Amino acid sequence: MPALQTNGLTKRFGDVVAVDDLDLTVESGEVFGFLGPNGAGKSTTINLLLDFIRPTEGSVEVLGIDAQADPEAIRRRVGVLPEGYGFDDPLLGREYLEWAIGTKGADDDPDELLSLVGLEDDADRLAGDYSKGMQQRLAFAIALAGDPDLLILDEPSTGLDPNGIRRMREVVRDRAADGTTVFFSSHILSEVEAVCDRVGVMNRGELVAVDSIDGLRDSAGGHATVELECATPPTGLGVESLSGVERATVEDRTLVVRCSEPSAKVDVVTHVAERAAVEDILSETVPLETLFNELTGGGRDGGEAATADEATDDPAEALQ
Protein backbone atom coordinates (compact mmCIF):
# COMPACT_ATOMS: atom_id res chain seq x y z
CA MET A 1 0.00 0.00 0.00
CA PRO A 2 1.42 3.41 -0.95
CA ALA A 3 1.87 5.95 1.84
CA LEU A 4 0.38 8.66 -0.36
CA GLN A 5 -1.69 8.55 -3.49
CA THR A 6 -3.49 11.29 -5.37
CA ASN A 7 -5.70 10.73 -8.39
CA GLY A 8 -6.60 13.58 -10.71
CA LEU A 9 -6.16 15.96 -7.79
CA THR A 10 -7.10 19.49 -8.79
CA LYS A 11 -7.49 22.67 -6.75
CA ARG A 12 -8.63 25.96 -8.24
CA PHE A 13 -8.74 29.27 -6.44
CA GLY A 14 -10.93 31.35 -8.76
CA ASP A 15 -9.02 31.50 -12.03
CA VAL A 16 -5.80 30.16 -10.50
CA VAL A 17 -5.23 26.43 -10.96
CA ALA A 18 -2.96 25.78 -7.98
CA VAL A 19 -2.88 21.99 -8.48
CA ASP A 20 -3.76 20.55 -11.87
CA ASP A 21 -4.79 16.90 -12.30
CA LEU A 22 -2.06 15.56 -10.02
CA ASP A 23 -1.42 11.81 -10.00
CA LEU A 24 1.26 11.16 -7.42
CA THR A 25 2.24 7.99 -5.59
CA VAL A 26 4.74 7.85 -2.73
CA GLU A 27 5.63 4.37 -1.56
CA SER A 28 5.87 3.36 2.06
CA GLY A 29 9.33 3.95 3.53
CA GLU A 30 10.43 6.40 0.83
CA VAL A 31 12.02 9.79 1.44
CA PHE A 32 10.31 11.81 -1.23
CA GLY A 33 11.29 15.38 -2.11
CA PHE A 34 8.59 17.66 -3.45
CA LEU A 35 10.24 20.40 -5.47
CA GLY A 36 9.05 23.40 -7.36
CA PRO A 37 9.46 27.15 -7.72
CA ASN A 38 7.41 29.69 -5.77
CA GLY A 39 3.72 29.28 -6.45
CA ALA A 40 4.12 25.83 -8.06
CA GLY A 41 1.43 24.29 -5.84
CA LYS A 42 3.49 22.47 -3.19
CA SER A 43 1.81 23.89 -0.07
CA THR A 44 -1.62 23.58 -1.66
CA THR A 45 -0.92 19.89 -2.30
CA ILE A 46 0.16 19.40 1.31
CA ASN A 47 -2.99 21.17 2.53
CA LEU A 48 -5.06 18.83 0.35
CA LEU A 49 -3.26 15.77 1.71
CA LEU A 50 -4.19 16.80 5.23
CA ASP A 51 -7.74 17.88 4.31
CA PHE A 52 -7.02 21.43 5.47
CA ILE A 53 -8.61 22.41 2.16
CA ARG A 54 -10.90 20.44 -0.13
CA PRO A 55 -10.08 19.55 -3.76
CA THR A 56 -12.05 20.97 -6.66
CA GLU A 57 -11.70 17.55 -8.27
CA GLY A 58 -9.91 14.28 -7.63
CA SER A 59 -9.07 12.27 -4.54
CA VAL A 60 -6.34 11.74 -1.96
CA GLU A 61 -5.44 8.67 0.06
CA VAL A 62 -2.96 8.91 2.90
CA LEU A 63 -1.79 5.66 4.52
CA GLY A 64 -4.66 3.97 2.70
CA ILE A 65 -7.25 6.31 4.24
CA ASP A 66 -9.41 8.66 2.16
CA ALA A 67 -8.34 12.16 3.23
CA GLN A 68 -11.87 13.55 3.13
CA ALA A 69 -13.56 10.56 4.75
CA ASP A 70 -11.39 10.34 7.87
CA PRO A 71 -8.91 13.20 8.24
CA GLU A 72 -8.67 12.67 12.00
CA ALA A 73 -7.41 9.10 11.55
CA ILE A 74 -4.78 10.43 9.16
CA ARG A 75 -3.66 13.23 11.47
CA ARG A 76 -3.15 10.78 14.34
CA ARG A 77 -0.64 8.83 12.23
CA VAL A 78 1.04 11.74 10.45
CA GLY A 79 3.56 14.23 11.81
CA VAL A 80 3.35 17.61 10.11
CA LEU A 81 5.81 20.47 10.02
CA PRO A 82 3.76 23.20 8.36
CA GLU A 83 5.08 26.35 6.74
CA GLY A 84 5.28 29.16 9.33
CA TYR A 85 4.24 27.45 12.57
CA GLY A 86 3.05 30.13 15.00
CA PHE A 87 3.72 29.75 18.73
CA ASP A 88 1.14 32.27 19.94
CA ASP A 89 0.10 30.67 23.24
CA PRO A 90 2.07 31.55 26.42
CA LEU A 91 3.52 28.05 26.73
CA LEU A 92 7.05 26.82 27.38
CA GLY A 93 8.82 24.79 24.72
CA ARG A 94 8.37 21.64 26.80
CA GLU A 95 4.67 22.40 27.34
CA TYR A 96 4.06 22.71 23.60
CA LEU A 97 5.68 19.35 23.11
CA GLU A 98 3.72 17.75 25.98
CA TRP A 99 0.55 19.03 24.34
CA ALA A 100 1.57 17.56 20.95
CA ILE A 101 2.43 14.20 22.54
CA GLY A 102 -0.95 14.25 24.34
CA THR A 103 -2.92 14.90 21.16
CA LYS A 104 -1.26 11.87 19.56
CA GLY A 105 -2.03 9.71 22.61
CA ALA A 106 1.70 8.92 22.69
CA ASP A 107 4.13 8.42 25.55
CA ASP A 108 7.31 10.07 24.19
CA ASP A 109 9.67 11.68 26.66
CA PRO A 110 9.44 15.42 25.79
CA ASP A 111 13.02 16.01 26.95
CA GLU A 112 14.31 13.32 24.61
CA LEU A 113 12.59 14.97 21.65
CA LEU A 114 13.84 18.40 22.71
CA SER A 115 17.37 17.16 22.86
CA LEU A 116 16.97 15.43 19.47
CA VAL A 117 16.39 18.88 17.95
CA GLY A 118 19.00 20.67 20.09
CA LEU A 119 16.62 22.52 22.43
CA GLU A 120 17.45 20.73 25.68
CA ASP A 121 18.78 23.92 27.31
CA ASP A 122 15.74 25.99 26.33
CA ALA A 123 12.90 23.67 27.34
CA ASP A 124 11.72 26.00 30.12
CA ARG A 125 11.57 29.16 28.05
CA LEU A 126 8.46 30.55 26.36
CA ALA A 127 8.31 29.14 22.82
CA GLY A 128 7.05 32.53 21.58
CA ASP A 129 10.39 34.02 22.69
CA TYR A 130 12.44 31.51 20.71
CA SER A 131 14.36 32.70 17.65
CA LYS A 132 13.02 31.78 14.21
CA GLY A 133 15.38 28.81 13.89
CA MET A 134 14.60 27.61 17.44
CA GLN A 135 10.88 27.75 16.66
CA GLN A 136 11.52 25.70 13.53
CA ARG A 137 13.37 23.12 15.65
CA LEU A 138 10.45 22.97 18.09
CA ALA A 139 7.97 22.59 15.22
CA PHE A 140 10.11 19.71 13.93
CA ALA A 141 10.08 18.03 17.38
CA ILE A 142 6.28 18.42 17.45
CA ALA A 143 6.07 16.71 14.04
CA LEU A 144 8.15 13.81 15.41
CA ALA A 145 5.87 13.28 18.44
CA GLY A 146 4.15 9.91 18.53
CA ASP A 147 6.59 8.32 16.06
CA PRO A 148 4.33 8.95 13.03
CA ASP A 149 4.12 6.56 10.08
CA LEU A 150 4.40 9.51 7.72
CA LEU A 151 6.25 12.79 8.16
CA ILE A 152 5.10 15.72 6.02
CA LEU A 153 7.61 18.54 6.18
CA ASP A 154 6.99 21.85 4.40
CA GLU A 155 10.33 23.60 3.82
CA PRO A 156 11.84 21.99 6.95
CA SER A 157 15.16 23.82 6.94
CA THR A 158 13.68 27.33 6.84
CA GLY A 159 15.58 29.45 9.35
CA LEU A 160 17.90 26.63 10.48
CA ASP A 161 21.63 27.20 10.77
CA PRO A 162 23.95 24.70 9.02
CA ASN A 163 24.24 22.58 12.20
CA GLY A 164 20.46 22.51 12.49
CA ILE A 165 20.14 21.48 8.85
CA ARG A 166 22.64 18.64 9.36
CA ARG A 167 20.80 17.48 12.47
CA MET A 168 17.45 17.61 10.70
CA ARG A 169 18.83 15.51 7.85
CA GLU A 170 20.20 12.93 10.29
CA VAL A 171 16.86 12.64 12.05
CA VAL A 172 15.04 12.29 8.71
CA ARG A 173 17.43 9.53 7.64
CA ASP A 174 17.14 7.74 11.02
CA ARG A 175 13.35 7.85 10.94
CA ALA A 176 13.32 6.65 7.35
CA ALA A 177 15.64 3.77 8.27
CA ASP A 178 13.06 2.80 10.91
CA GLY A 179 10.34 2.65 8.24
CA THR A 180 8.83 6.15 8.41
CA THR A 181 7.80 7.61 5.05
CA VAL A 182 9.03 11.18 4.65
CA PHE A 183 7.45 13.64 2.24
CA PHE A 184 9.03 17.03 2.20
CA SER A 185 8.77 20.10 0.09
CA SER A 186 11.77 22.22 -0.60
CA HIS A 187 13.37 24.48 -3.13
CA ILE A 188 16.83 23.82 -1.73
CA LEU A 189 18.20 21.36 -4.23
CA SER A 190 21.27 20.29 -2.28
CA GLU A 191 19.03 19.34 0.63
CA VAL A 192 16.78 17.27 -1.56
CA GLU A 193 19.75 15.51 -3.12
CA ALA A 194 21.24 14.80 0.31
CA VAL A 195 18.24 12.97 1.76
CA CYS A 196 15.72 11.95 -0.90
CA ASP A 197 15.25 8.63 -2.67
CA ARG A 198 13.03 10.23 -5.30
CA VAL A 199 11.79 13.67 -6.16
CA GLY A 200 8.69 15.06 -7.80
CA VAL A 201 9.00 18.40 -9.53
CA MET A 202 5.95 20.67 -9.66
CA ASN A 203 5.57 23.59 -12.02
CA ARG A 204 2.44 25.73 -12.35
CA GLY A 205 0.35 23.12 -10.58
CA GLU A 206 1.55 20.24 -12.73
CA LEU A 207 3.90 17.41 -11.92
CA VAL A 208 6.58 17.76 -14.59
CA ALA A 209 8.95 14.99 -13.44
CA VAL A 210 9.19 12.16 -10.92
CA ASP A 211 12.49 10.35 -10.61
CA SER A 212 15.69 9.96 -8.60
CA ILE A 213 18.09 12.91 -8.93
CA ASP A 214 20.37 10.70 -11.04
CA GLY A 215 17.42 9.74 -13.21
CA LEU A 216 16.55 13.41 -13.68
CA ARG A 217 20.15 14.11 -14.66
CA ASP A 218 20.05 11.31 -17.21
CA SER A 219 16.79 12.51 -18.73
CA ALA A 220 18.11 16.07 -18.87
CA GLY A 221 20.84 14.83 -21.16
CA GLY A 222 23.20 13.48 -18.52
CA HIS A 223 26.02 15.65 -19.80
CA ALA A 224 29.22 15.80 -17.83
CA THR A 225 32.44 17.68 -18.30
CA VAL A 226 35.95 16.73 -17.26
CA GLU A 227 38.91 19.09 -17.42
CA LEU A 228 42.46 17.77 -17.29
CA GLU A 229 45.32 20.14 -16.71
CA CYS A 230 48.52 18.68 -18.13
CA ALA A 231 52.23 19.50 -17.91
CA THR A 232 52.31 20.31 -21.65
CA PRO A 233 49.49 21.16 -24.13
CA PRO A 234 47.53 17.85 -24.48
CA THR A 235 47.03 17.84 -28.26
CA GLY A 236 46.61 14.81 -30.54
CA LEU A 237 45.68 12.32 -27.81
CA GLY A 238 42.70 10.82 -29.69
CA VAL A 239 40.19 11.48 -26.90
CA GLU A 240 37.45 12.28 -29.44
CA SER A 241 37.32 8.65 -30.54
CA LEU A 242 36.43 7.33 -27.05
CA SER A 243 32.89 6.08 -26.56
CA GLY A 244 30.64 8.64 -24.81
CA VAL A 245 32.82 11.64 -25.72
CA GLU A 246 30.98 14.43 -27.52
CA ARG A 247 33.66 17.06 -27.83
CA ALA A 248 37.26 17.68 -26.75
CA THR A 249 38.97 21.06 -26.85
CA VAL A 250 42.39 22.21 -25.73
CA GLU A 251 42.80 25.52 -23.93
CA ASP A 252 46.48 26.15 -23.23
CA ARG A 253 47.55 23.14 -21.09
CA THR A 254 43.98 22.09 -20.26
CA LEU A 255 41.93 19.50 -22.11
CA VAL A 256 38.18 20.09 -21.75
CA VAL A 257 36.09 17.03 -22.59
CA ARG A 258 32.31 17.03 -22.77
CA CYS A 259 30.79 13.57 -22.33
CA SER A 260 27.29 12.47 -23.24
CA GLU A 261 27.15 10.37 -20.07
CA PRO A 262 28.97 10.79 -16.73
CA SER A 263 30.45 7.26 -16.77
CA ALA A 264 32.64 8.17 -19.79
CA LYS A 265 34.70 10.51 -17.61
CA VAL A 266 36.71 7.66 -16.07
CA ASP A 267 37.71 6.33 -19.51
CA VAL A 268 38.79 9.82 -20.52
CA VAL A 269 40.99 10.24 -17.44
CA THR A 270 42.57 6.80 -17.89
CA HIS A 271 43.20 7.40 -21.60
CA VAL A 272 44.81 10.79 -21.07
CA ALA A 273 46.87 9.70 -18.04
CA GLU A 274 48.46 6.94 -20.16
CA ARG A 275 49.59 9.52 -22.74
CA ALA A 276 50.30 12.74 -20.86
CA ALA A 277 51.40 14.03 -17.44
CA VAL A 278 48.09 15.01 -15.79
CA GLU A 279 48.57 17.61 -13.04
CA ASP A 280 44.98 18.36 -12.02
CA ILE A 281 41.45 17.13 -12.72
CA LEU A 282 38.12 18.95 -12.45
CA SER A 283 34.91 17.01 -12.96
CA GLU A 284 31.35 18.32 -13.22
CA THR A 285 27.93 16.81 -13.79
CA VAL A 286 24.85 18.84 -14.65
CA PRO A 287 24.39 21.27 -11.77
CA LEU A 288 21.12 20.75 -9.93
CA GLU A 289 20.16 24.35 -10.56
CA THR A 290 20.39 23.73 -14.29
CA LEU A 291 18.16 20.68 -13.97
CA PHE A 292 15.61 22.58 -11.91
CA ASN A 293 15.69 25.44 -14.39
CA GLU A 294 15.18 23.12 -17.37
CA LEU A 295 12.25 21.35 -15.74
CA THR A 296 10.47 24.49 -14.58
CA GLY A 297 11.36 26.90 -17.38
CA GLY A 298 12.98 29.16 -14.79
CA GLY A 299 9.81 29.33 -12.66
CA ARG A 300 8.31 32.80 -12.41
CA ASP A 301 11.73 34.32 -13.11
CA GLY A 302 12.27 32.59 -16.46
CA GLY A 303 15.66 32.69 -18.16
CA GLU A 304 18.85 31.38 -16.66
CA ALA A 305 19.03 29.25 -13.55
CA ALA A 306 19.75 31.06 -10.32
CA THR A 307 23.02 30.14 -8.68
CA ALA A 308 22.89 28.40 -5.31
CA ASP A 309 23.56 31.66 -3.50
CA GLU A 310 20.99 33.62 -5.48
CA ALA A 311 18.33 30.99 -4.96
CA THR A 312 17.99 31.79 -1.28
CA ASP A 313 17.80 34.86 0.88
CA ASP A 314 18.63 32.80 3.93
CA PRO A 315 22.35 33.02 4.82
CA ALA A 316 22.21 29.61 6.50
CA GLU A 317 21.04 28.04 3.24
CA ALA A 318 23.64 29.95 1.26
CA LEU A 319 26.35 28.40 3.45
CA GLN A 320 25.48 24.87 2.36
Ligand SMILES: Nc1ncnc2c1ncn2[C@@H]1O[C@H](COP(=O)(O)OP(=O)(O)OP(=O)(O)O)[C@@H](O)[C@H]1O
Ligand atom coordinates in the same frame (compact mmCIF):
# COMPACT_ATOMS: atom_id res chain seq x y z
N1 LIG B 1 -6.05 30.46 -0.36
C1 LIG B 1 -5.67 30.83 -1.58
N2 LIG B 1 -6.39 31.69 -2.30
C2 LIG B 1 -6.03 32.05 -3.55
N3 LIG B 1 -4.93 31.57 -4.18
C3 LIG B 1 -4.17 30.69 -3.51
C4 LIG B 1 -4.49 30.27 -2.18
N4 LIG B 1 -3.54 29.39 -1.78
C5 LIG B 1 -2.66 29.28 -2.80
N5 LIG B 1 -3.04 30.04 -3.84
C6 LIG B 1 -2.36 30.17 -5.15
O1 LIG B 1 -2.06 28.88 -5.62
C7 LIG B 1 -0.79 28.86 -6.26
C8 LIG B 1 0.10 27.80 -5.61
O2 LIG B 1 0.44 28.27 -4.30
P1 LIG B 1 1.25 27.36 -3.26
O3 LIG B 1 1.26 28.09 -1.96
O4 LIG B 1 0.69 25.98 -3.27
O5 LIG B 1 2.70 27.34 -3.91
P2 LIG B 1 4.07 26.75 -3.34
O6 LIG B 1 4.59 25.82 -4.39
O7 LIG B 1 3.88 26.19 -1.99
O8 LIG B 1 4.96 28.08 -3.34
P3 LIG B 1 6.13 28.59 -2.33
O9 LIG B 1 7.39 27.87 -2.72
O10 LIG B 1 6.19 30.04 -2.67
O11 LIG B 1 5.69 28.32 -0.91
C9 LIG B 1 -0.25 30.28 -6.18
O12 LIG B 1 -0.56 30.95 -7.38
C10 LIG B 1 -1.02 30.88 -5.02
O13 LIG B 1 -1.19 32.27 -5.16
